[in-house]
Amino acid sequence: MDPAGTGAAPTGTDARGSGPRLVVVSAHAADFVWRAGGAIARCAAEGGAVTVLCLSFGERGESAALWRDEGATLESVKAARAEEAAAAAETLGARIEFFDAGDYPLRPTVELEDALVARFRALAPTLLLTHAERDPYNLDHALTHELVLRARMIAQAHGLPDRSTPVLGATQVMAFEPHQPEQCGFVPDNLLDITAVFDRKQAAMKCMDGAQGHLVSYYEDLARRRGVQAVRNGAPRSVTHAEAFQQVFPHVGGIW
Numbered sequence: 001m002d003p004a005g006t007g008a009a010p011t012g013t014d015a016r017g018s019g020p021r022l023v024v025v026s027a028h029a030a031d032f033v034w035r036a037g038g039a040i041a042r043c044a045a046e047g048g049a050v051t052v053l054c055l056s057f058g059e060r061g062e063s064a065a066l067w068r069d070e071g072a073t074l075e076s077v078k079a080a081r082a083e084e085a086a087a088a089a090e091t092l093g094a095r096i097e098f099f100d101a102g103d104y105p106l107r108p109t110v111e112l113e114d115a116l117v118a119r120f121r122a123l124a125p126t127l128l129l130t131h132a133e134r135d136p137y138n139l140d141h142a143l144t145h146e147l148v149l150r151a152r153m154i155a156q157a158h159g160l161p162d163r164s165t166p167v168l169g170a171t172q173v174m175a176f177e178p179h180q181p182e183q184c185g186f187v188p189d190n191l192l193d194i195t196a197v198f199d200r201k202q203a204a205m206k207c208m209d210g211a212q213g214h215l216v217s218y219y220e221d222l223a224r225r226r227g228v229q230a231v232r233n234g235a236p237r238s239v240t241h242a243e244a245f246q247q248v249f250p251h252v253g254g255i256w
């Protein structure tokens with residue numbers, strides 16, 4: 001499977017700067033915007049390189065508004081979602097690559113797994129963001145979490161047939177907030193201040209107006225609520241908006 005992006009998908013080891021390299025794996029076309037748009041915009045604004053790997057367009061399961069058009073076809077819906085997602089990624093300052101692997105259900109093929117491994121090795125992320133481990137409402141999301149962990153594990157192996165890219169290190173994986181966090185067992189251990197870039201996140205969310213515009217106000221409210229919690233947990237009072245994350249692997253470092 002060849003991922004197709006808003007530019008040609010690079011091969012081999014991508015050019016690397018010295019800043020953070022954030023890779024966001026999104027099951028569907030808009031997930032990365034609602035749940036991690038602030039993190040993406042902040043990382044990019046601080047000089048990081050951000051790549052969104054979008055496994056499907058959410059064409060079947062997360063595009064109900066577009067299917068109300070009687071002339072809609074699978075191809076027309078996919079094209080509309082790709083256009084929205086590309087505009088949102090550009091607004092946030094990220095590159096995006098589309099894998100077109102299908103949704104509802106997303107199927108964990110060998111080709112998809114191999115493609116993710118290749119991209120992880122080439123992009124060498126310093127942090128991976130993806131869906132939470134559980135999501136009883138949306139098994140595509142939970143499957144994406146597992147796919148990311150599998151691809152990360154395989155990308156760390158020294159004996160892969162393709163040895164043209166370096167082995168992946170111990171990259172942290174963090175889950176972004178699911179739509180209904182309690183049912184997903186999501187307990188945040190990081191509240192990221194996105195106040196300075198919230199206008200970018202709002203602009204990116206508005207790119208999704210055609211298919212999922214009804215979610216914009218919900219995620220504006222959520223960011224405000226997480227911002228209040230960030231202040232309650234020690235952030236300066238100037239913090240008004242935040243996003244919640246839960247890390248998979250232990251933090252390594254000092255504890256005082």
Ligand SMILES: [Zn+2]
Nearest residue numbers: 027028031062
């Ligand atoms: Zn989704």
